[in-house]
Amino acid sequence: MAKKVSKKVAVKQKLKSxxxxxxxxxxxxxxxxxxxxxxxxxxxxMK
Incomplete structure (x- = not known):
């Protein structure tokens, strides 16, 4: 479960950047x- 959550967070951060x-x-x-x-x-x- 923890890995899935961190993946979502990473994706969100990437989108933000x-x-x-x-x-x-x-x-x-x-x-x-x-x-x-x-x-x-x-x-x-000038013309």
Whole structure:
């Protein structure tokens, strides 16, 4: 019984860490896109 429980806990922890990683990656992408948008606006103003 104990082994089954620990396995479930391990799976839950793995899911949590995976979700956290995905969130961090999405945040990085969002920041990069934000920079690109700002640069595009600057370019439009310069023209």
């Amino acid at each position: 995976v979700k956290r990683e995905i969130k961090q990656r999405l945040n990085k992408i969002d920041k990069q896109e934000g920079k690109v948008k700002k640069l595009k606006k600057k370019l439009k103003k």
